[in-house]
Amino acid sequence: MSAKEYSTVLRVGMVDDHRSPVWGIERILEDVPDLQLSTSATTVGALLDQTRNLDVVLLDLRLGDGTTPMENVSRLAEHQIGTVVYTSGEHPDLLRSAARAGTLGVVLKSASEQEIVDAIRAAGHGEEVLTTEWAAAIDGDPNLAAVNLSPQLQRVLTLYASGGTSASVGAELGVAPDTVNEYLKRIRQKYADAGRPTRTKLDLFKRAVEDGWLPMPQRSVSDDGYQP
Template identity: 55%
Template sequence: MRSSNGRTEYPRRVGVVEDHAVTIAGLRQILADEPDVEIVATAASVTELLAVTRELHLVVLDLRLPDGSSPIANVEQLRAAGVETLVLTSGDEPFLVRAAARAGVLGVVRKSERDDVIAAAVCAAAVGELVPSMDWAAAIDSDDSFAEVDLSPRQRDVLSLYASGEPAARVAKLTGLTADTVNAYLGRIRQKYAEAGRPARNKTELFKRALEDGWLPIPRRRR
């Protein structure tokens, strides 16, 4: 984002997507003495934030949000609005970090990092610089062995319903398929995951695979 004279605008406008007021207040305090960045908007979801403003250079994004949205969907939504993303996370759920890394964020920073590390990361990302970290690098490295599974739209529907807890008979009713066809789909889905080296032998494992690939919303955080 540049001014009419072609110079880069400062301070850089930062949005925060986070549902914990304490975290937002802490981030404001960390950045209070940074003249090159300014938090101009906060919200509990990407959709809510973009409804407030799209005039942003960077969004600091938590990975687990109350609307159940996936990191991939959130980063894609921000990129469509022309905004880059820096992830600020507790880091205790590697599959969410991996999903964010796959979506193309500028970096991943733990909330437990020192204040100066977090401040430096936000300032760097606000001008479009990559922010290397062990979590981000590990997520990218592990992605090489994280084989994607190509499911058809119908297979995704069946997986989403079944993995979320619906019995096969109910999935058949909701999708307009026969019970035999649903079971055949589930068998093919399991086979595809097995061939990718990502076992899905039971409903629990199917649930995990559906979460990893974004076919199910992220479970809401317990209060």
């Protein structure tokens, strides 16, 4: 889907305690009609004091107020605001902290303008920003507790997390939709017990990628540069 096909303008916030990255994002977004940099601040608290009417926030990993990425991502999530970590990428431990807190992804400050725009747009629409940096942060996490799923539960997870419904998954496996829902309850409980909650379908997709049940998707570039 191209930018011009979106009927709404995404409200973007930015948290960075250095002005130059903010100026850079202002310049990048000034000619992008469906993305608007609504506000910026040096801390998440200051940003939320200004407005909570945001779709996505670009979040720097290291802030001068001493807050952690996990604290900041979690605090924004409480207000239904998604985050994309915007970083130079030299702190893998902080990236892992943000990944565990549920950030939608990571984009490097050295990325191309189009990559940055695509990442903001995808996250603003609730999509994962699946980059090499995000995958590396997950793969290198020594605290990522493994979840053992039976072959049947693996199949349910992969089908459902790939976009299926309880009805379509049931038809594929030859079971009733209510049985699929019961399987999903078991899957969610197993991840909750491992400290890796799956409150949404997007969470299930993320867990499936983390554990290798689903491959890291390849995002193809369309004519206008947007990667659906």
